[in-house]
Structures are given as C-alpha cells and as structure tokens.
Amino acid sequence: MRYGFVLMILLTLAGAATAQWKNQLPAIQIKKTQGGAICYHKPENSNLIIPPPAAYEVWKRSASAKTNATVFEVEYVNFSDEAKAAFQKAVDIWSSLIESPVPIRILAVWQPISGSALGGASPGTYIRDFDGAQKVLTWYPVALAEKMTGQELNDIEDPDIFAQFNSSFADWSFRTDGVAITNKTDLVSVVLHEIGHGLGITKAYDASATEGIISDFFSGLHVPYDHFLENNSDVNLVQGFNPPSTTLRAQLTGGELFFKSPLLPKTPIDNRAKIYAPANFQSGSSIAHLDENTYNGTPNALMTPFIGSAEVMHNPGTMVMRMLADMGWVNTQIIHTKIPNTENVSTPYPVVVTLNSDTKNQDGGSYSYNANEVKLNYTTNGTTFTTVSLTATGQPNQFSATIPATGSAVTYGYFISVKDNLDRTIVKPGVFTDDGTTPVQRLLVFEAGPDTKGPFFSHVPVAFVKASDSGFEVEAVVSDNIAVASVFVDYQITKSGVTGSLLTLPMNLVAGTDSTYSQTIPYGGLGLSNGDKIEYRIRATDQANSPNTKSTPAGSPGFYNVNVVSLAPTQDSYTNNFDNTVTASQDFFGSPEFSIRVETGFTNGAIHTNHPYPEGQSFPNNRFEWVYQLRVPVRVKASEATLKFDEVVLIEPGETGSVFPSEDFYDFVVVDGSKDGGVTWIPIANGYDSRDFAPWLTRYNSATAGNNSTAVGDPNLFRTRVMNLQDQFDTEDEVVIRFRLFSDPGAAGWGWAIDNLRIQIDDVPPTILHNHVDYLLSTNNILSLTIQPSDAFGLAEVFVDAKVNNGELETFEIPIQENQSEYTLPITLTGVEAGDKIEYRIRAKDASGNETSLPADGFFQVPIISFGTPVTQYVADFNSANTDFVGNFFSITQPSGFLNSSFHTPHPYPNGFGLTNATSNYVLTLTKPVTVSATNAYMLFSEIALMEYSGTNTNDFVVVEGSKDTRVTWHQLTSPYAANSLSAWKNIYDVGGNGTANTFRSRLLDITGSGDFEAGDNVLFRFRISADAAGNGWGWAMDNLSIQGPVTGVKEALDLFVSVYPNPVNGEVFTVEVKGLSARNGQVQITNLQGQQLINESLNLLEGTTRKEYSTSSWADGIYVVRLSLEDGSTVTKKIVKASY
Template sequence: MRYGIVLLICLQIGVAQAQWKNQLPPMQIKKAQGGTICYHKPEDSNLIIPPPAAYEAWKRNPSAKTSATTFEVTYVNFSTEAQLAFQKAVDIWSGLIESPVPIRILAVWQPISGSALGGAAPGTYIRDFDGAPKVLTWYPVALAEKITGTEFNAADAPDIFAQFNSSFTDWSFRTDGVAVSGKTDLVSVVLHEIGHGLGITKAYDVNPTQGIVSDFLSGLHVPYDHFIENNAGLNLVQNFDPPSAPLRVELTSGALFFRSPLLPKNSVDNRARIYAPATFASGSSIAHLDESTYNNTSNALMTPFIGNAEVMHNPGTLVMRMLADMGWVNTRIVHTALPNTENVSSSYPVVVTLQADTKNQDGGVYSYNANEVKLNYTTNGTTFTVVSMNPTGQPNQFSASIPNGFAAYGYFISVKDNLDRTLVKPGIYTDDGAAPVQRFFSFEAGPDTKAPEISHTPKGFLLATDTELTLEANITDNIGILNALLEYQVNTGSLATAPLTLISGNTYKVTIPLPALSQGDLLKYRIKVTDNSVAQNIGALPSASTFFEVNVVGLAPTQDSYANDFNNTVTASQDFFGSPEFSVRTETGFTDGAIHTNHPYPEGQGFPNNRYEWVYQLRVPVRVKAVDATIKFDEVVLIEPGETGAAFPSEDFYDYVVVDGSKDGGVTWTTVANGYDSRDFAPWLTRYNSASSGNNSTAVGDATLFRSRTLNLQDKFDTNDEVVIRFRLFSDPGAAGWGWAIDNLKIQIDETPPTILHTHFDFVLATAPNIPLVIQPSDASGLNQLFVDVKVNGSSVQTDEIEIKENVVQYQSFISVLGGFEVGDKVEYRIRASDLAGNETILPVSGFFQVPVINFGTPVTQYITDFNTTNTDFVGNFLSITQPSGFLNNGVHTPHPYPNGFGLTNSTSSYTLTLLKPITVSATNPYIQFSEIALVEYSGTANKDFVVVEGSSDEGETWQQLVEPYSARSLTAWKNIFDVGGSGTANAYRNRLIDITSSGDFEAGDNVLIRFRISADGTGNGWGWSMDNLSIQGPVTGVKEFADLLLSVYPNPTHGDSFTLEVKGLPAQISKVQITNLQGQRLISDELSISGSTVRKEFSTAGWANGVYIVRLNLEDGSTIIKKLLKQNQQ
C-alpha cells in the first residue's frame, strides 16, 4: 500500500463550477518507515535542565494534574530501571501537551549500530483528515488524532515507534536529574525521541546531486517542512521545487530556520536555526535544532547529539512553540460541509462549533477569540465576502448565512485565537514552488439533474449450495439518496426487488434469499438508486437496461487427486470458476496455457475498505490423504512487496497471493500456508522492481521466472477431509504489479517412487550355495510390483517377480547357479519396484550390482600399487579405479558425489573395496600407507557418513577397524572444501599411515584381509573418497611424503616440563635428535635407537621459556624429519 499517485488539485480558483470540485482530497493513511536518530557525544557536557514547572507541581500533588495526555507504552526488552526512566520522560510530556486520544508508544530495547543512542518515528502518517490545517500534508498520527479528537490507529498499532541502543553500555537510568560523568541520561534521550514522534520530523532528503522529498511520502510534505526557510527568508516549500540542485544547496547550507510567529523575537527575528550540515545525514539533518547554536542552552534537548553528564528534562521554549504551530495548541473547528441543494429561495446557514485547548505552549490559558469567528464565502471563485459568525446560544456554537441567488458557492471558516493566529477550515494547500492557497468547501444550488453515483464490485459466481446472496455498494449523490433497490432474477424468472440499507458512511448493503440452485443456473442483477431531488434522478449499475450476470457453479465429485497442465485452455477452464480477473490462457512470454490474473492486476479500490480479493476456485474437492497430501504448482509472482519483517497478514504486508482450503464446501476458508509476494523469490523481486510508473511496477513476467511451490494439506486439514481449493489474490490501494501465473497444478499426485532397502553383496565365495537377497520395499501409496533382474556371466537378463503381499515388510530371493558357483563366475543383479501410481525405483540407479565369485588368494608379505596399471586385485561396488577430471592419473574413487545409503539397517550402506590377497602381518613394518581425499559428510563435531580401513583374519566373516572412522571434518583443508560443496582435486590428497597391529586385534604372523569402506546413511552426502599410491608393508625409507606421519611430538603444545617424541614405521637404525629454539640455540642433542617398531622417548623442557622450538630427527640415509613444538606454561 505505497501511496504515490495522489490527486493533486489545481491551485487556481476559477469561475467555472467544475473547477470548484474536489477542493479536498480524500483522507489517506500510511504506515511509517525509518526515523530520526539521536547520536552520542562521548565528552561530558555537565548541563542540567530541570523539568518544567508543571511536572514539578504534579510531583508535589499528583491529584492536581489537569489537561494531561495519556501515554500507553509497550516495552520490549526493557529492564525495570530503563522502564522507570522512560516513564519519567512520558510523565514530563504528558503535562506539556493536550490530546483527548491516548498516545501509544512501542519502545524497543535492541542493538543499534554505530554511535546512535536511539531513533524514533511516527508509527503512522495521516493526510487530509477532517480539520487538517494543511492539505495534502502527511501528519504524524499522534498529531492528527489530537487535532481531530479521533483515533485513527488500531488499538494494537503504535502512534510512535522508538528504539534505544542496548549495545550502548554507558546509560544512566537515574530519574532524579543528577548528571553522571561518563554516562548518558536515558530520560533525556527518551524525551528527545518522543519529540520526533510528536512532529519534529521532516520529509526532505538528498541524493548525490539534488534535494528531494522522500519517495516514501509520495512527494508530499510533513507539517514541519512548511515552516522551514533559508537565511534570506525564502520558505523552502514555496520557493524550491524538488528534486533540484538548488534545493540540495539549501538543505546542506548550514543556514536553515524554523519560522514561527510564536517563537520569541530577538534582535534579529523570530526564527529557530535548525541543523543543516554540509554533509547531509538522513537520520539527523533538518529534523533537529542546530547543534552549535543551542548546545548547552535551555533548548539543547532537540539538538542531534546528546553527551555524557547532559541532563535535559525540558524540551525548551523553542520546541514547544514549534509543536504548537504544527497543531499541538489548537482550536478544533467542527463543521459539516453544506451539500448541494435545490433550495434557491432562502439563504444557507453555516453552523460551526469550536473546541479549544485549555493551555498554550507555556502552560498559560489558551482560547479562541469569539469576536473573530468568520465565514468567508465566494460566489464567483475569485473574491470572498467575510461575515462575522454569531453565537447561537449553544456552547461554543456560531452561525452565519450565505445569501441565495447564485448557482455555485465556496466558503471556508476562520477563527483567531489568543495567540493571534488565524485557524481555518478547510486547510491551506502549498504546492512546491508556489504560494499557499486557501481551500474551501463548495456546493451548488439549483435544480439537480445528476444521477447518483454507484460503485460496486460485481459478484463473480454463486455456488449451487448457496442459500443467500449479500451485496454491497458505495452510493453517493450531491443531494442525497431517497432509496436504493436491487433488481434481480434467476434464469428467466420474474424480476424481484429488495432494498439496500445504509450501514455506514456511503456503504449500502442487501442480503436476499436464493431459491434452490443448480449447476448452470444464471442470476442477473442490477442496482438502481433514486436521489432526493425534485426530479428524483435515477442511477443504475451496470445500466438501466443491462444486468450483472452471475453463473451458478456446482462442485464436482470428490477425487483423491487432481492434476492439470492447463495446455488445453478450454477444458482446463471448465474445472475452475471465480473472479473474472482470473482465467486460463496463453500469455506472451509463455509457451503454453496457465492460470493468469489480469496483467497488470488492479489496485484494491473496491470493498470492503478499499481492498479487493480475487479468487479462482477448483470445482473438484480433494479427499485428504494421510501421506503425500501435497499441492504442487509452478508459479510467477510479481506482486507488490510488503515491508521487510511485516507479518502475514498485516497492513504492512500489502498485496499478496495465497492458497485457501475449505472443508465445508466453501462456507469458511483456511489458508493452507501463509500468503506471499514478490519478496518470496529474489528473481521475482528483482523483476518487479526493474520497471515502474509512479508507484506501480510495469515489469512483465515470463516463463523464465517460474518457480515450484509445494504445500501440505495435512498442515491445516485431517485425513479424509474433503477439501476444495482456491487461489486468492489480495490487493490494497496504492501500488500494483504484473500479477500471478500458475501452471502444472498437482494435488496429491504421487510422484514419489518406492523406497528399496537392501544390503547388497560385493562378492560371494565359491563355496556359497547361493546369494540370499533380503529386500524391504515400501511406498506411501502402496506397492504394485517387485522384481529381481539377474545376469550370470554376461547372459541375458532373467527376471524373478516377487509377489506383493499385504502386511509383508521384507521379501527374500535367492540367486543360485545350476551346478554351483565357480571361481571366476560373475553374477549381476538389480531390484525394481513400482507403486500403484506407476512410479518405479531401480536399485542400483544404473547398471547392476557386480558380484564376482571368488576365493581369497595366497597371503603375501607386502602389497604395493599406484593403480595406473590394470588391476584385478580388488572387489567391490561403488569404488572403482578411474581417473576423473582434476586428477593426473588413476586412483580409487567412489562416484562423485557418492550415493546415499539404502541398507536394511537405518538406510545405511557400506561401499567397500576389498583386497583379494591376505597380508601376513610383519613384526617390524606393519604399516599401510596411502594418499587420500575424504570429502565425506559430517555434522557438527561428529561424523555422519564416514570412511574407515578394516581388517579380517577369518576370510571376511568379521571385520575389525584398523583406524578410527573419519570424515571431512578430520582435516581442515577437506572440511573447507566440503563446507562449500566443493569437489576433490589432486591438490587435496593427504597421506595416511596405519599400524595394522595398533588396535590389538591383529599381531605379527596373522593373515589379514584388508578392505576400505565408506559408510553412507540415507540422507546427505558429499564429493566422496579417493585413494592412491597404496603401500601395505612396503619399504618406508625414501618415501618422503610420509615423513611427517612417522614422527610425533606430544603433548603439543606442552604446558608442563616434558614432552614425548614417538617414532614408528622406520627400519632399525641409529638416529639423532636435535632441538633448537627459533634463534638457532641448540638445547638438546641426543641419539635415539630405532628398533623397527614404535619407539618413544621423553625429553625435559624445564626452564624453557614459552615459545616455539624446532625438533629434528636426523636419519642414517641423510634425510631429516622436522616437527615444531610449542611450549606454553599454564597461567
């Protein structure tokens, strides 16, 4: 609801009657944005301004407080002491201003960046309300409510929004007025921010080259702006057009003033200098008193900076007079404008009631001057006759008459107060760059020939189950309404009538009973209105000879699902009914049919409250399923975006689209999920904002913007509910865009294939009688068929269908070969399952599981391979020898990414690569060495999926871990790649050294099978695992890439007086240990005898200073292994 296109009234007053119309634009309301900011000064100011006398008197005698304004504060995150400080500020303001309407403040204690202490703004702006002193001017809501005595905001909407910096640590919460060095007085800051919410706020802003008026305010001003002038006395509104470079010069000139007749005159003039620094600051420029002029004076409160030890508990005389001039001291002129009349034989009495405040800006007596109540009228639009209005005998009521004898009249009422101000009704309009113009009420006298005007939103459709019809219309007439009738008929029946009744304002309403309706019936109606004129003019909508036509539609039989791609626009349309703003069609930029709103969709200038709702309803109810109860569709949404953070639904959410459901045939509706707008998808918002005219987006949607949406009926409905679905677009006034497109609608369409859980085989021993497959298929919609496809030694596929049985969870199938398995045979199999909706799952996704028939080979003492030559020494699925992109040669790789698990236990699978040759464990070199990349899923500080190396001494019956399982989180470099969804390359290889005997499960002389295993659960994965340059019990000497794995120093850092040096995997030899500091000073030089197994030796660090030390192990072959040790004593 961004108001930007506002009716601007011609300023010239002409003679023609047409130019006298629309003198007063309609009232509009706007939720506020942004606010004015108060900044902190770190130095102590040592200024104390005591509270006003009225506050001190009230504190002495609370029962004596009069004319107080009620403030209602909602606190968010405030401490008790902060609330007490806030309340003191509220109590001070309460005794200074008068308003019959409570002022509601939302006060939020939250972090604010920078040196800002706080910020505030009116919660809402109102313009062109009854009695507005200035026309087409946005008034802060608290001021508008004070002037009118009417509450505009909802009870839960703040009149002032204020925030205070919880990150600021130097608050003083004292309420006794004592200044505290190094602390900022919260009472003073709250007083300051409330001042902004009451009206010390501006519409002016700048861009890099021009002075402007805020787009948010639609190019219109706030009351404060109208009093600003430059050093030469030129009023900014009247003399400088925005946007313009000259205006920017003024706004950054350092010489702007607030001129007011109420300001105390000095030797120069009666102007207050305002803050207009050379560098414009949106949060503080213009809407403050000048810092250098008023700092450390009695008027310091409303300067832009508040320092430490600065206690200011009085707004000051300047601010009170500025607020008074804007309307906080006021005489309310209560008057109902004269309507057009056919009376030409007698004069026209004008009656007014005056309601004056009781005190002026200084707390003295305030009143109007009863001798200066004037009626100012014109009969030619150029000259005005001024007539004194006389008391009627009723309290504060005055009257005067306009003589008859003319065809058109204009008038306004003026009154002087005891401050020598002239107050008028209606108000004054000042266009940018022009002189102020007095607006006036206008009416015509003479025979009325004008028919009433009727505004009405036609009914889109009726349901066959409807038993009554309610219609509303907005009806106006220059004389008045005699009667309003609804004329209607069903099919070809007789024409019936029913009266419309005035319910509020100009809104009329009628409810008629309906006969039994059927699909295909047609109801016709029109609205006829007769006015109160002598001629009794008649208006009719749509016309005196035509009718609105409303089709009666019936719901189709309930279905379990529904789908429509809208490509056949004719048949697709037959399944829907609703507002004419929706239809199924093919639009430019789209390749086929879809549901479209009008493009663009109109602003909500209808009922109720100038809001429109267009609906498009599916005729087919859907019975809600227990599972897969989804609504899926593709859509483009170029809908006016609401304010950031606005809740759905709320005034600030503005326009939206939403999907509704009803389980009572459309009588009541529930949103299936929250509504949304262009903000829901960044490309939508970008497109919406890419082109505009005024406040409306002119950007056009196309098929490239389609995005899928899935809603769950189970979120709002229960299983077996029969629900009808409708699409709804809500539009409020002020702005609109291209609209909404919906395609490929699927309601409870099962597109999810069955799940197959199965623990697959990687090999089978020749002695096995068969391969027993255990399969656990499942599907929410029900299984239809289950198959196992088998090939043996490349034969054609043989298929075994397994019968689906009720209440059976697991199925078993056996693969066997006539005559038994032989080494070298190769069995391939896959599993297929389909559901009742025709969806199919195949496991594995491509190809077959490969199951070679094997016997394990003769044990060997070592095994070495770089995988670059043909290799048949391994068996397994999902791990293969290949060279992907990014690698210089062959290695072992999982698929990239590796597949999610599908195993019988928790959907977790093991993908293994098993070496067919057992390894006889060495007594002196029991080490496995290889390079690897493990970009495998983790969660937080734990593995989720993992990789591990395992051994078996019983031909694979049982397996023992040779190393703790690990994942991408085990190495920072891998973790960094995984966290950004990266892929492995040769640069990510790291070396691993594993001691076969370290687990204690194996010892020298054991014959151990080795396998590499990745464990994958059913959700989430990563790039995978790769291994290269495998050496099992091969020579270590000269293998430099493993050097840093052969030497360990621990603990590192060491916090005590010693550390341990550990050597493993090196052949027997005499080595030398040298330890130096970073300056090269040698601290330790010692021989270390390496035996071929793990060797450990402890060294003392007593007396060493904290710092880094270099540990060198010099080997007999001339190589050196270096480690760094950190010495760090505990504090």
C-alpha cells in the same frame, strides 16, 4: 501500492482532502521493522540536572490540574515496580505539558537491546489526511492526529506509541526524585526522551550508501517533522531536494540542518533548532534528534541522541516544546462541513465555521485564536482568490460568511484560515508540498449549476451463490453530485432454463454510512440447483430538479449474472490437469476474472486470472479480491494431506521485508480452505507474490508501463507448490478449497496461472534407503542387502533384481510386513570367483502404482575381488582402461571440456540415499595395498571437487582415507573438503558451473603426517564422497595419481604445488598460491630481469592452502621472477609477465 499512485490521486482530486489512514497491525511488529528513533548511552558522567517544568509542579499540587491533564494509558511488559514508577514520572511530566482530548496509549516493553542503545520509540500508527491535518499527504503520528481532530482514530487495542527499553543495561537509576547518581543512567530522562519521539520528533528521511531517500515504510511520503527542516542556506529540505538523490544525502549528512517554524524563526535572531546530522548517517539517530554538540549540557539537552550517566533531564526544553507546538500540539481546530454541490446559482452559499482551540501554549501561557482573523478565501478560476472575514454568529466560537452566487453554473474552490495569538495561520484544508516544489494550498470544491449527471456506483458484483442458501446481499456505494433520492435492485431468476418475471426491491441506506446501500435478494424455497442463475441490476435516481436515473451495469445485457452452485459430494482426493477445459470448468465457480482456458503461449488448459489482472482502485475501499472455488470438498487424511499445484505468479511485489498480511505486502495470491461449506475461510498457508520465486520477480520487473508490469507469463515459469491441509484442519474435516487474488491500487501485473491440481493424490513413488555394495571379496559367498523402503500411503511390493556376469535376471520379492521398516535380503552365491561381477537393483511399488528403482538407471556393480599383493608405489594417469579400482558412481571418462581421460563421478553426482540420515558414501577403492615408504611417503594427484557446501560448512564432502587393518578402520589423510576449500572452485560452484581442465588443482598428502601410518605399513587407499539427500554439485574428478612414485619426491614435486596467477598479469594484483606444503616457513623473493629485488618477505605456509596477493601497480610491463625458498633448502621458481594491454 506505489508512490506513483499517490501522485495520481494528488493530480486528479482538484484540492479535495481525502481522509486515509494507515494502521500498523500488529503495531509492535511493524515498529520493529520500521526501527524508530534510538537513544544511545554515553559512558561519561555528565553531572547535569534539569528539574521538571513549572507546569508539572502545578500538576502535582492541584487536583484540577490533574483532572484537566492529558490522559496517558500505559501497558507495561516485563517492567519491575521501580521501573514502572520511573516511567510514570515521565508520563506525568508530559501529561502536564500537552493537551489532547483523546487518551494516549503507550505499549512499554522491557527487553534486551543490543549494543549501547538505552531505548527506542516511535508512533504505534501513522495517519494521514484526517480532518484538520495541516499537511496534506503527510503521515502524522497517531497521537498528534487524534489531538488535532479530537477523535479516536486508532484501534483501541493498538498503542499510539510503542517504546522499548534495554533490560540488558545494568546501570539504570530508577530514582524519581531528580537526583543524579554517578555511573547510573536516569530512566525517567530516557522515558521522557522516547515519548518525545512517539509524539512527533521522528523523521521519514533515510539514507542509502549513496543517496538520501524516504524510508520504504512511508511509501514516498513525509511526516510533519520533515516539512520544517532546512539547511543553513535557508533551503527547505522537502521543497528543495528530490529523493532519492546524492544531493539530498549530502544535506542529511552535512551537519548543517535546522528545524525552522513560526515559533523557531531565523530572524530577527536565529532561534532555529539545530538538528543532529552527522557525516555517518545513523538510521536510528540521524535527523530525529537535536544536535549533540550544540545542546549537550544545556536546558534543551533531552532530545539529543545520547544520554550519559549522572544526567537527569526532566524537562523537554523550550525548543522541543516549540517544535511540537508548530507540528500541531498547540492548535486551533477548524470545524466545518463542506458546501455540497447544488443546482442553486442565484442565492449565496453560507459558510459556517466553529473554532475549537487549546487553552495553553507551549510555555504554559494562555492560547487562543484571533477572532478578527477568521477568513474565507474562495475562487472560481483556481488562481484568483477573494478573501472575506467570517463574523461571529452569536453561537460560542461560531463564525459565518457567504460565497456569492454568479447566476450561472460554476465550480467553486475555497479554504478557511485563522490566525492565533502566536501569529500562526491555521488552514482548512491543509497545504500539500511535493518534493522539490513549493507548497500548494488545497481547496474544498463544490459545483453550482444544473445536475445532468445522475448517480454513480461503486459495486462489487456477486459472482455466485450457493443453492443451499436462502438469499444473498447486494451492496453498493451510490453517490451523486447533489444527492441520492432512491436506490432499487431489479432481479429475475432463471430455474431449469425458464426465466421468471422482473422483481424490484428497495435498497436501504446502511446505518453509520452516508452512501452505502444494501438489500437481500431472496431465493430460499424455490428449489434452485446447480446451473440455475439469478440476474440483477442496481438502479438509482438523484434529487436533481430534473431527476436523473442510472443503473449498473450499463449497456447490454444490463444485468449482473449470478450463478447458482452447489457443492459436489465429498471425495478423499481430487486431481485435474485442466486439459479438458469444458469438464474442468464444471468443477469450479467464482469470479469472472478467473477461468479455465488455453492461454496464448501455453500448450494446454489451466486456471488463469485475467491477464493483466485489474487494479483495486475502481472498487469499494480501493481494493478487491477475486476468488475461484473448487466445488468438490475433500476429506482430510491423517497423513500426507497435501495440496499440490503448478503455478505462475506475476503479482505486484510488496515492499522489501514486508510480511503477509500487512499494508506494505500489497497484492497477493492465497489458497483458502473452509470446513463449514464456505461460511468462514482460513488461509491454508500465507499469501505470496512475485517475490516468492526469483524468476517470477525477474520477469515481473522485466517490462513496465508506468507503475504496472507488462511482462507476460509463460510455461517455463511454472513452479510446483505444496501445502499441507493438516496445518489448518483436522483429520476427517471436509474442506472446500478456493484460490484468491487480492489487488490494491497503484500497480498490477500479468496475474496467476494454476495447473495440475492434486489434492491428497499419491503421485510420489516410494523412497528406498540402502547402503549400496561396491565389491565382494572372493572369500565371501553371501551378498547381504539391507533396505529401508517407505511410502506415505503404504507399500505394495518390494523386489531385488540381480544377475551374475550379465546373465539371466533373477528377481527376489521381499514380503511386506506390518510395522516393519527395515529388511535384510541375503543372496547366496555359488560358483563365483574373483573377476566375476554381480549386478543388482531394488524396486518398490506403492498401492497407487507409483514405482521407484535404486539406482534410478541401471544396476549397482559388485565385482568379486581379491586385494592384491602390497606394492611400494602406485602411479596411473588414467588415459587407458584401469581395473585397479572398484566403486560405483566413478568411471574413467573424458567429458566435454577435458583434454584427456580421468576418474569422474557422474556430473552432477546423485543425492544420497543411505540408511543413516539418507546419506551415502560413494567410494573408489584401490585394490592394491601400498607399503609406506620411510623416505617418500607422499600421495599426489590432480582434482576438481565441486561439492555442495553451505557458508563455511561442508554439506557434502570428499576425503582421502587409508586402512592398514584390512578395512576394519579407516583414517583420514586430510580433513574433508568441498567447493569452498578453493576460491576457484567456489566461484564455479556458486554459479552452478561445470569443471574443466583448467580447474584441476594438485593435492599433495603426507601419508604419515597424521600419525596413523608409519613406514612399513601396508595400506589400502580409498577416495570417498559423503552425499546427503538434499542438494548437490558438479562432482569430483581425479587425475595423475602418484602414491610414492618418482614425481612425489618432495624437492622435485614442489613446482607442482606452487601456482602464480593470473599470468600474464593484466590488472594490478597477482596471487602466489601454495598447496599441501603444511607447517613450513618460506621466503618469497621477486626480482626483475635486471636482478633488482622488488620483494623479499617471509611467508608462513598454513596447513592446506596458503595464498598471498602482491601488488604490481608500480611495476613496469615485463618479466619478473618469483622464487619461493623453503627452510629445508628447496626452492621453486616461477616467471610472471606484467602486461598492461
């Protein structure tokens, strides 16, 4: 439901007031989302005492005053007795000040609130367009709406005001005697303040970073408070500024806003209330309070945004009482039944009004209406009004007048007004003010003249009935511009292809309604079965002088078709790909807006709604649900009770942050289940809309016409959804499934498509967990494989296929044992030696025939090796074949985007499958040990590490390790790292990009830096990836490895680890990046070619990577020299070009 729909209603209703209300259920959740107004603590001691009003003192002493006072009902959550007593004192003060015939319910919660907030409150429900509302299309706080209409409008279980108070605040004063305590904050004052927000001191205005807006919660409409706000130039905010706009934001943050109303006028002296509108907009405080600087320390201080210590304010103040009075808390109710349409054009039309006024004004004085100022204002052209006085009838507070007949057919509009003794004018119906426009008086409208229209219908057709039932209800709203005389339902039953005679039943007015008619069409005992049908139509006649009869549906064939269906036998599973649309349709029944068909743009059959689906406003209550039900019940399994299907959902999205179910969630789709044959239904999972998948929302918003999306779905948008029947049902429950689309007014889109339905179908192959083997020493003749195969529906077979030196494949079957999850297969090798190679794979199959292999393609490679003799250095550029390394998931290759060969993982690298938490280690091991040097113990290589990360954490990571005890223990040469270790890598990873030659970065490692190795140790080195089972990235690439080679002499290598970029500098900033030179101090000098020194500053080199940005905004174009000097005397020099073009 969007704002545009509200405007459409406004333009087409011709002034008629339409009662609508909006409940927030559950209230406390919605209020937290909405936020409400907040009162903050200020630490200073104010030493202010404002005693209770005189009305409260009278209330305390007078039993009759207590009897006549407004009733407050408070539900306390987590309140202590002393906090309750303080709360009750505030309630009693408000009870003595305001009048309402309807009890006001408050939910008060004592709970931690962050920061310096003392509490917050807001109306529990907002209601608009109730009988008596002075502002049309305006959200009234429910307590005010109930006061003005004299009726209970809110659900009795829901609070009218929700208030919360900070239990974490340590300095509360719970005293009720009005004594100010130093360094303590008076709870009575804070409660009195928060109830004021719940009664109506609340706003719909909000602000974004750049614009003034109306909060999304209010769907583009205002609250009463907004209508009284104006700036210091006398421009009303609602009438003078359109949201969203920068000009509105300037008003909301300009510090010059006022509340002007009949009781707070600007002239003859300025009595307007100045509103808190600081330059820094604060959603919980701005606009919804009196100005702090103006009223702090005055009798009107209560409703300022801050309450200090030793500040006791037990009176709202005259200003707040006048604000509330003009919003409706001092009121005269105009009770009147609208003149109905009539065929009479010759005699006058009586207008009878009863007035019900409060007894006291905002100051506690006498209040009443002026009996000489009760007026009827009518028009026949919408522009020229005739005003006549209503005169007393002799009945208490009753007045009447007549509108003269013209003798011909005409449409009349009228409104009633009355002045009170405060010189205010109250009207019925109310006034509407759209943003940026002047107020418009709305009218009550009736037509006089011959009735030739006939009744009109609002009816949701019954699409299907169950053969096992005995009848079905037909219900319709039947209205007429004069009155309805009779309503009938005609029906005929077709059994086994033979249609019976037409039968008729009267439809009866449903008790408690004025236009809803109902009747049950019986068919029990007729032996109907699946495929039979019942047809019906609704026929109505009005009370015109010449009666008009109409029926629905109109036109040919003139009947609604109701399919008789029966459930099929229960099955343990169900699957349908809908490719055979004829047979698939036999398994489903439901609303005609659903069907199984091959939609344009799709290659095969699927369930589709109508495209686009209808909006809800043409149906009763302006909303409707379409359903499509599977005839086949499914017996719920104990495990893997999954419901899966592929879908496209282009459904109107709800408001940002709205949750299912709520008024702001708007349209949705949902899958329901029933275990009683369809009598009662429950969602299997929460409903959802286009927001559930980003490509859906993008497509929905890609094309619009008015409020509707015109974007079209296609097969590329299909996404699989998985639900668990066990979330709502128990094992052995026999559940029927239905798909449901809910639509409200205002906006719609393409709709819903469903394909490949699978209920408790085992289409998932087994899972194999295994720590793969990368090599086997020539001294070992046993290849031992540990395997954890599993399947939710049970394993059938597990095999290991192996071969030696690409010879004949040999298969080993692993017998499946009950209650065993891990198996070890030792394969004895004979006659193998270093240089030979074993290949193996693992296969598993489940009872449904689903099969999986590990690895997914090919075989694990297990070379037979012997580690080489230690060397003093190792250098390789990987531009040719290299047999010095062993390890699966690494290979020397030259992918696209690279200039030469280097070691690469697969791109992307595979998810883990290891025995521990399904995490695998992909390891590349150098088979030549290196003897650690006493003077050059460094390793240097270039790399790209686009590994999965989350926030500041590494999910997957890479690490370089060494072992000096023949692989018993491994020590890290550096901390593990992933894509987030370098901004250039992170930026590529975040967009799902690929590595290229330009993204190589050099890494220099100090072999002895960790203390785990020392000169003379013979160390094996390995490069390891840790990969979990969820999520991955492009992977790892390594090139130009030098372990203690000539290039790693520190002074000679420094140039490789200092980067200056971008170069040339086209903007105003460049970065100096230093990698791998940990725990050193440096000095950066930058000069131009004339030798002028521009920068000379120290640079603390952190472990890992150090980056420092330098501004070139004041530099001329040209060449500059960047020199990094280290404390050991070594230097690195770089040149950089500044170019503005």
